[in-house]
Amino acid sequence: MTLTDPKQNATHVVLSSHSRQSEPAISISWGEKDPLKRGPVVGTIANKSDRNVIGTHGGSYTVYRALSIASGNFPSDHRPDLDNTEPTVIIDPQPSWFEKGRIVSLDPWGAHVNLVYRNFLDQGISIQPTIAITQAHLTLPEIHEAIKSKRLSVDGDIVTENKDVRVTKIAIDPVWHLPSISDRFQIKESTLRKKLFVETGGMFPELVTRPDLEIWLPPIGSSTAYVFGNVADLSNPDKELTCRVHDECNGSDVFGSDICTCRPYLAYGIEDAVRTAQRKGVGIVVYFRKEGRALGEVTKFLVYNARKRQPDGDSAATYFHRTECVAGVQDARFQEFMPDVLNYFGIKKIDNLHSMSNMKYDAIISSGISVINRIQIPEELIPADAQVEMEAKKAAGYFSEDEAPDIEKLKSVKGRNLKN
Ligand SMILES: [Zn+2]
Numbered sequence: 001m002t003l004t005d006p007k008q009n010a011t012h013v014v015l016s017s018h019s020r021q022s023e024p025a026i027s028i029s030w031g032e033k034d035p036l037k038r039g040p041v042v043g044t045i046a047n048k049s050d051r052n053v054i055g056t057h058g059g060s061y062t063v064y065r066a067l068s069i070a071s072g073n074f075p076s077d078h079r080p081d082l083d084n085t086e087p088t089v090i091i092d093p094q095p096s097w098f099e100k101g102r103i104v105s106l107d108p109w110g111a112h113v114n115l116v117y118r119n120f121l122d123q124g125i126s127i128q129p130t131i132a133i134t135q136a137h138l139t140l141p142e143i144h145e146a147i148k149s150k151r152l153s154v155d156g157d158i159v160t161e162n163k164d165v166r167v168t169k170i171a172i173d174p175v176w177h178l179p180s181i182s183d184r185f186q187i188k189e190s191t192l193r194k195k196l197f198v199e200t201g202g203m204f205p206e207l208v209t210r211p212d213l214e215i216w217l218p219p220i221g222s223s224t225a226y227v228f229g230n231v232a233d234l235s236n237p238d239k240e241l242t243c244r245v246h247d248e249c250n251g252s253d254v255f256g257s258d259i260c261t262c263r264p265y266l267a268y269g270i271e272d273a274v275r276t277a278q279r280k281g282v283g284i285v286v287y288f289r290k291e292g293r294a295l296g297e298v299t300k301f302l303v304y305n306a307r308k309r310q311p312d313g314d315s316a317a318t319y320f321h322r323t324e325c326v327a328g329v330q331d332a333r334f335q336e337f338m339p340d341v342l343n344y345f346g347i348k349k350i351d352n353l354h355s356m357s358n359m360k361y362d363a364i365i366s367s368g369i370s371v372i373n374r375i376q377i378p379e380e381l382i383p384a385d386a387q388v389e390m391e392a393k394k395a396a397g398y399f400s401e402d403e404a405p406d407i408e409k410l411k412s413v414k415g416r417n418l419k420n
Contacts, residue, residue: 024052026120028215030177033098035109035116041175043217044126046077054206055217057128059173062219079126087111087133089168089231094346102367104180105337106130106172106223108344130173130217137164138226142267143274151271158228158277165274170225172341176216178207184336221248221289223341226270228284229277235346240281243347244269244354245338245364247290250297258383259304261390265377269354272375276352286341294334295327302326307388308418316405316413319392335359339367356398374399387413 024042032038042050043057056062068074090112097108109116110130117127137160144163146152152159158166182189189211196216197207206213233239246253246269249262256263266285273283292300307314307322323329338360342350349370355361356376364371376399382390391413394400405413 022049023212025049026052026125028052030180030214031098031100033093035112038109040113040117040120040125040127041107041110041130041215041217042125042127044079044128046079046126050125052213053175053215053217054204054210054213055219057130057173057217059217059222060219080128082114082121082129085129085132086114087131088135089133090115091133091231091345092235094235094344096343096346096368101180101183102343103340104177104184105174105340106344107175110172110175111170130175131170133168133170136167136169138167138270139164140267140270143271146271152275153278155278158274165228165270168227168231170227172223172225172344174218174220174222176218178214178216181337221291223289224287225341225345226273226285226287227282227345228270228273229280229282231282231345233282234284235348237348240276240279240351241347241349242269242273242276242281242283242352242354243342243350244273244285245288245342245360246285247288247293250291251300258385259389261377261382261386264381264383265354268377268381272352272354281351284342284345284347286338288338293323295323295329299327305418312411313414313417314388315411316388316391316395316409317407317411319388320396335363339364339369342369343367356393356400358398361399376400376402 026039026042028039028041029037039052041053043053043055044050045056058065065074069076093108096102107130111133113127113129114121120127143152143159143165147154147159147163154161154163160166178193179189182192185192193207193211197204200219203219204216207216227234234241244266246262246266249260251257252260252262253266254263266287269285270283273285276283291297303323303326306326307319310318310322335357342364347369349372350364351372352375353361353364353371353373354375354377356374361371361374391405391409394402394404397404
């Protein structure tokens with residue numbers, strides 16, 4: 001990575017891997033209870049001497065920011081004006097924030113910048129929040145349908161008179177503490193840093209040249225939590241809690257593509273989260289930008305074609321095998337980090353977990369959160385072409401109350417071909 005110092009000539013570039021490096025002025029002590037001793041995450045490139053992380057803010061959007069600056073539409077030394085951007089709901093510090101290894105992939109103080117790091121801001125240090133919290137109404141056809149079918153009622157509070165759902169939205173950017181991440185994966189930190197450096201085509205030399213910088217802002221997508229009911233109730237184990245942890249599937253979630261169960265699962269999770277809030281519990285749906293099992297949409301569509309062009313057609317019996325042939329793995333989502341968001345809110349137990357995935361369930365349980373009921377999607381909400389995915393998952397041991405299909409049943413479950 002190279003950094004352009006705005007105070008220098010615009011063509012002067014400092015190679016971060018070769019220049020004389022000094023210790024960051026503001027150090028970070030991950031997991032420290034006092035936020036001032038913990039120290040703020042400073043990812044600004046406006047003044048590189050203030051930086052104490054590898055990478056910068058905005059995940060993959062960093063590239064668009066660079067393009068705006070290159071085209072002269074955006075000043076490179078822009079400092080965000082944070083007036084009135086404070087969270088609409090303050091998340092109180094939770095014991096989980098300070099437990100070693102509990103939270104490794106987000107900054108629990110990320111929403112509190114204006115509140116706890118005021119002094120740094122006043123000194124002119126540009127600190128950007130990595131978490132933002134706001135309020136919204138959701139208008140969803142599935143919720144209207146649930147009201148029409150009398151599965152949900154209008155209560156004038158969680159569900160408004162015009163059938164909107166009131167929600168608190170929490171956007172969370174990734175902030176990775178590399179020593180804790182390597183601990184969670186049980187690999188050496190130097191091995192982790194080397195692999196991240198090499199496998200990203202050498203995008204971040206500081207991963208290997210600056211072991212003193214323990215935080216990386218990776219160029220990946222963010223996560224968003226949608227909370228129905230009172231946010232503070234998430235940490236109260238006396239309140240019933242319904243949870244859906246959902247990995248992005250743009251084709252289904254947004255466009256209604258029927259090859260998988262993603263949007264029906266998401267919508268049913270929202271519906272049940274709303275119902276829980278209406279009976280004085282609390283619901284949370286966390287949306288992770290990990291498209292196509294974190295393999296990306298191009299890989300996903302290649303797999304769809306490979307599945308549907310098999311001599312015997314798209315079959316539940318070969319569902320996972322075809323993904324592995326194209327992508328090298330069945331799944332690259334690494335649910336190990338997913339529970340960090342739940343721990344951020346201080347969640348201790350989940351009454352109703354909407355997921356069939358054992359990877360998700362195991363990750364949640366091993367992060368110290370208990371799960372009482374696992375909820376599978378009702379049969380009538382599964383699109384016809386998604387039966388291949390559903391039966392393959394049941395056979396692979398995904399959670400289901402139904403009996404796992406045998407090989408004959410698996411072979412008999414077929415999806416549409418490409419021409420229909
Ligand atoms: Zn999907």
